[in-house]
Amino acid sequence: DVKVTQSSRYLVKRTGEKVFLECVQDMDHENMFWYRQDPGLGLRLIYFSYDVKMKEKGDIPEGYSVSREKKERFSLILESASTNQTSMYLCASSLSGRSYGYTFGSGTRLTVV
Amino acid sequence: SQKIEQNSEALNIQEGKTATLTCNYTNYSPAYLQWYRQDPGRGPVFLLLIRENEKEKRKERLKVTFDTTLKQSLFHITASQPADSATYLCALADSGNTPLVFGKGTRLSVIA
Numbered sequence: 001d002v003k004v005t006q007s008s009r010y011l012v013k014r015t016g017e018k019v020f021l022e023c024v025q026d027m028d029h030e031n032m033f034w035y036r037q038d039p040g041l042g043l044r045l046i047y048f049s050y051d052v053k054m055k056e057k058g059d060i061p062e063g064y065s066v067s068r069e070k071k072e073r074f075s076l077i078l079e080s081a082s083t084n085q086t087s088m089y090l091c092a093s094s095l096s097g098r099s100y101g102y103t104f105g106s107g108t109r110l111t112v113v
Numbered sequence: 114s115q116k117i118e119q120n121s122e123a124l125n126i127q128e129g130k131t132a133t134l135t136c137n138y139t140n141y142s143p144a145y146l147q148w149y150r151q152d153p154g155r156g157p158v159f160l161l162l163i164r165e166n167e168k169e170k171r172k173e174r175l176k177v178t179f180d181t182t183l184k185q186s187l188f189h190i191t192a193s194q195p196a197d198s199a200t201y202l203c204a205l206a207d208s209g210n211t212p213l214v215f216g217k218g219t220r221l222s223v224i225a
Contacts, residue, residue, distance in 0.1 A: 109154075
């Protein structure tokens with residue numbers, strides 16, 4: 001069964017900590033994405049990548065960075081966690097091209113205290 | 114500005130009825146539109162994709178329509194069941210290989 005795996009389901013971090021969220025897909029997908037989801041705001045795109053070592057900013061990249069050293073792995077980094085980064089983080093992957101659905105991971109619920 | 118609106122935040126229907134969810138968009142020219150299901154605390158799951166040259170797409174009890182003139186997609190679940198209760202998201206991408214933009218979703222509750 002093909003899937004996207006996010007390393008943690010729940011995470012609690014302190015303000016100012018550097019946080020790493022890991023995402024691995026086993027479908028040989030070219031495209032990978034990081035979204036955050038908040039009540040009333042829906043899914044918002046943070047960063048995406050269409051190839052290894054390639055990254056593009058989404059709609060809300062401030063306070064985040066990403067790394068894609070291998071095709072199957074896309075990491076989201078919170079450089080200095082803040083309470084307004086408390087959210088559900090969702091990783092997704094897809095084949096290249098416009099007519100493919102995304103496969104999402106189960107999400108990481110991050111709480112910054 | 115560009116907008117995707119799912120008109121109802123929540124929809125309650127009785128078991129056995131047809132649920133109809135609406136997705137409207139503004140200032141996009143999507144070549145296709147997608148629908149996802151999301152259960153609480155989980156990631157969205159892809160259901161259907163419909164292309165701009167397709168008026169209607171069906172998959173089991175699901176039916177999606179796409180009207181590029183009205184800039185609207187309708188998502189129908191026939192013979193709805195309590196297990197269909199979830200949040201349903203529409204998503205689209207503008208021309209080119211741009212990432213999907215998602216609507217905020219409609220929370221469907223099917224009451225037995």
